[in-house]
Amino acid sequence: MELVDTHCHIQSSDTQAVGEEYTQQLWRKNGNPSGDDLVRGAQAAGVTRLICVGCTLEDSQLAIDFASPRSGCWASIGIHPHEARHYAGAANADALIDFAALAHADKVVAVGECGLDFYYDHSPKEAQVEVLRFQLELALGADLPVIFHVREAFDEFWPIFDEFNGHGLRGVLHSYTDSAVNLAKALERGLYLGVNGIATFAKNPDQLTVYRDIPLDKLLLETDAPFLTPHPHRGSINEPKRIATVAEFLAGLRGEELEELARATTANARQLFDI
Numbered sequence: 001m002e003l004v005d006t007h008c009h010i011q012s013s014d015t016q017a018v019g020e021e022y023t024q025q026l027w028r029k030n031g032n033p034s035g036d037d038l039v040r041g042a043q044a045a046g047v048t049r050l051i052c053v054g055c056t057l058e059d060s061q062l063a064i065d066f067a068s069p070r071s072g073c074w075a076s077i078g079i080h081p082h083e084a085r086h087y088a089g090a091a092n093a094d095a096l097i098d099f100a101a102l103a104h105a106d107k108v109v110a111v112g113e114c115g116l117d118f119y120y121d122h123s124p125k126e127a128q129v130e131v132l133r134f135q136l137e138l139a140l141g142a143d144l145p146v147i148f149h150v151r152e153a154f155d156e157f158w159p160i161f162d163e164f165n166g167h168g169l170r171g172v173l174h175s176y177t178d179s180a181v182n183l184a185k186a187l188e189r190g191l192y193l194g195v196n197g198i199a200t201f202a203k204n205p206d207q208l209t210v211y212r213d214i215p216l217d218k219l220l221l222e223t224d225a226p227f228l229t230p231h232p233h234r235g236s237i238n239e240p241k242r243i244a245t246v247a248e249f250l251a252g253l254r255g256e257e258l259e260e261l262a263r264a265t266t267a268n269a270r271q272l273f274d275i
Contacts, residue, residue: 001262003247004269005050005240007113007147007174007194007222010038011059011066011075018062020055020080026226030237035066038225039073042240046262048072049275050240053113053147055080057087057099067107074275076110076147077102079135081117081128088127096134103142109273111139112147113174116160119152129160136164139171145272146171148191154182165189172220172272175228177202180210187218192272194222197230197242200249212254216264220272221246 012019014032027033042050052067053076054060060077067073079087079099087095102108114135116128139146148171150157161169172192176183186193193214202208221243229238230245247265251258269275 001046001259002266003045003047003221003243003262004266004275005042005047005223005225005243006172006220006269006273007053007196008050008225008240009053009055009059009227010035010050010225010240011052011054011063013038013226015062018058020059020083023055023059023226026237030226033237033239036070038239038241039070042243043072045241045244047240047243049074049266049269051076051109051273051275053110054078055113056083057095057102060099060102064102064105064108074107074109074273075105076112077105077108078112078114078147079131080113081115081132081149082120082122084123084127084131087134088123088130100138103138103144108144109275110145110147110171111135111142112171113149114146115149116153116157117149117151118156125156129156132160136160136169140164140167140169143168147194148173149175150178154178154185158185161189170272174222175224176210176214177207178210180206180213183210183213187215192218192220192268194220195246195250196222196224197228197238197246199253200230200246201234208253211250216256216261217268219250219261219265220268221250221265
């Protein structure tokens, strides 16, 4: 059985001064496990491919550096909506130029995670919109799919997406936990849905129904490691090997054979990201 972790942040697992700050702090709190050990653990669990997802310019470069020499690893370059304030406006133009240059690096297979997050107010809405538009233009210019982070912001997100749709825009809604209404809108636009450990401890029946209703040919698996550790491993740091736990849970929830779900989600990942 072959599985793919389409979204993890293990590039900063054993660093001391590089990477997205909050992610790095969580790795440090848990002893800075070796990136090679995390990859080996994933492979032992049948996770043969994984994508390291950047959240800042530096974190994206780190993802590239991590993935480049490692078989089965790829990188996505992104500016997280929480970080948008550091990249918006004329004063930050040079940082965006440097960021755009990463799109053509070896083993870069996507742009993101990027999007809108109005649940928190780490960056002004205007800055988030500006930086999202920049990344959508970059993705289209480089012919790369997009890993979207959208939280409490779909009303604002869909009009922006639709401005760029029709020009080859494609991607995945990372860590999908939203409504059946927005699931339908995503499917109408050809988007994939990323599901992670949240599903294993979700209590809302409507949310579980959404997980059942994602078409198998639009489902992707992810860990978001080191975050969102699935049940029954809550209380420990998350790792790419936990994709197997997510897959087992979803197969049971959806009434599908585990091998069938693994085969389909792996094919979906390979098709979207060309890995």
